[in-house]
Amino acid sequence: MQTSWIPFIPESASTVSSKVDALYFYLSGVTLFFTLLISGVIVFFVIKYRRRSPFEIPRPIAGSHKLETMWSVIPFIIAMSMFAWGAQIYFENSRPPKNADEIYVVGKQWMWKIQHSTGQREINELHVPLGRKIKLIMTAEDTIHSFFIPAFRIKEDVLPGKYTTQWFEATKAGTYHLFCAEYCGMNHSGMIGSVIVMQPAEFDNWLSGNVGQQSPAVAGQQLYQSLGCITCHGANGEGGRGPALVGLFGRKVDLTNGQSLIADEAYVRESIENPQAKIVAGFGPIMPTFQGQVTPEQLIQLMSFIKSLQVTGAPAATAPNPKLIPSPAPSAAPNRQ
């Protein structure tokens, strides 16, 4: 679809892609240098010291500790520079920025289902605004997939029963490949799509042209009521027999076993599917399990509802279109063969 002006380098369209390319050039340079050095020396020796008489026996050379030390230490130093550089880029980008827009991604055989926090859904296409930080919260319905955007140099596996995240900031408008990179069965190579980077104004236009769909937070609120969460956690998540959910994400939670944790997607998911695993201090193990009753997408909706509960008390979730569409009947657990 698109390559950069440098030969053999894909289009560079995110804040991280040029950093990865710089490291790639360094690695390529070192590789080229050592490959040419080794092959050059070999060719030179092989010609210079070719066998001239069938009976010649060269004088043995014992070896040299000085040389051995040199060619252990120098490669080690070079290797450590590669390690440090690679780890630094990776570490800097491992935590999504706080102010990123969240987009939900669900992978299933063999399509990508994407939902924006304002409710717009798309399949195998991801529209994003230029220059804004985007955080993808990803899970899978069946087996492992991997969300790969070569132009952004990012990739992260998408797993069933787990939430993974990655983030990017696009720096160049255009249409880019989206691939599934983890083999996932028959149509793995058909699990592809495009990422469309638009100017922010254009993107807002696109967003408003796609209204009429319920935001995940609103759908989550309905689930919250229909599943009966409301009885123990309170109508606005203020708590009751169950712990309060207001402002839960990112908060420190103390457990009955004396441990504590920072509430995140994985913790909330576990608490819905397997409530006995971690009991909040001061509460009893009374919550029934919801495993198999909520789909991965519904879990995402519940989470966005919980995230929308502000400390002031009232849910801040608002749908772009107040006319609520009834949420689809909860389907049974994802297809299992």
Next chain:
Amino acid sequence: MKAIETFQLPTAAKVNYINAEYGLKSWLLTRDHKRIALLYLGSISFFFFLGGLYAMFIRLELLTPQGDFLSSATYNKVFTQHGIIMIFFFLIPSIPATLGNFLVPMMIGAKDLAFPRINLLSWYIYMLAGIITIYALLAGGIDTGWTFYAPYSTTFSNSYVIAAGLGIFINGFSSILTGLNFIVTIHTMRAPGMTWFRLPLFIWAQYATSLIFVLGTPVLAITILLVAFERLAHVGIFDPALGGDPVLFQHLFWFYSHPAVYIMVLPGMGVVSELIANFSRKNIFGYKFVAFSSMAIAVFGFLVWGHHMFVSSQSVYAGMIFSFLSFAVAIPSAIKVFNWTATLYKGSISYDTPMLYALGFIGLFTIGGMTGLFLASIAVDVHVTDTYFVVAHFHYIMVGGTLLAYLGGLHYWWPKISGRMYPEGWGRFSALVIFVGFNLTFLPQFVAGYLGMPRRYHAYPPEFQVFNVLSSAGASILGFGLLVPAIYLVWSMRYGKHAEANPWHLPGLEWRTASPPPTENFLVTPVVTWEAYEFAPPEEMQVVGKFRDEVVSTE
């Protein structure tokens, strides 16, 4: 003039291990390590041919961007089966079970391995595993990828996962038995005077490999059992829908399968150490460094499995530790490459076929190893993992490394194994063709990978076509280059020139007995009084190092 000591009869013996007994039974019930090596040679050649056929189908399909030659279901089976056959039934047993089986006792001056019956048993286990795996292929095949990632393999795949898994499970025991046999043999059966630091480096490499066989293979067996358990009994181990954790599978699988990479390449390094030293008539530069680097690779190879999982949702800190260790494990390999190169300095370098393979190995292994650093470097790995960059990288190690070393070793020891010479001209020609074909096949895949082409894709976006066409063209040259030795080696068994006991004029123990050797290898127990790669005894240096075996044969 003093002769180099040989341990054979003054006149060429008529009886050797090949003509000592006749009949199918004498082969199928043999306990002679050399005959068992030939049984393995025949069987792994068959599996190599089968794996090659699958490779041909892959390259034909990828000529065009559309999936038009095979259906996607068939294509997925083809690449899976290419991987399973090549890794478990060719690469892992290749050098240890053939060259290792033949040469470990001969190079240390023993009459056989420590457990000859267990050695034969290991071949039967291998064949049983092979038959079960072929059953799985014929019954309908398997489509999980050779990596068997859960929960796809445990829950979603509708193919013969259990049968193929059983084949690999059983095959593992043949590896374990071979490894055990080598370890005990090398410890207890060295000839008088054959101290540890007089061992040829091939033996050090076999020893390191055997350690991984014994320590790593059980983990693979456990992993496959758990997959079968979940698939058959629906016990939740890996599938989150049953309460399992799919990342646990990856940890278990790579805990074996990364060391397995070293199972495949360490013996190749051992062969190349022999070839470089012997064909330049130089003692290996930094013998102890080369020997200990094999051991270091075997040990540290167990600590780097997590570099296959940088994007698997593994923790950030685990990723950084695995990245660091992966860079560290590259150093012993670099040390070997530098020492091989330094060995050539002021040598007497011949251009015989085995040496061409060894020189090709160093070049390709350097590229394979250096591109491994791209994958150890987390930020770059995130982009190139699961793309053709990885495919190119491991083929440079497995084909450019192991296969070239195997072919080099096979040519080098062919006179000893078969008692015949291979045709040198054809040998050099095919070595060159294989080198060119290999690079044309896999060099473009690095580029396609960095441009973003994912692996295991049946159809792909058209901008990647040019790289795939180059690759397929290279593969046809490579395939042709591999057919040539297959033909002339078989031909030479009957029509080749008779080989002398020591056609290359070398000091190693295996060259101090007849070609082919008698069943008991040496007619008298050898007593070793020389160092490894001592190309002429010191007092002979001024006699311009003439080798004395021609003198011996006239004594």
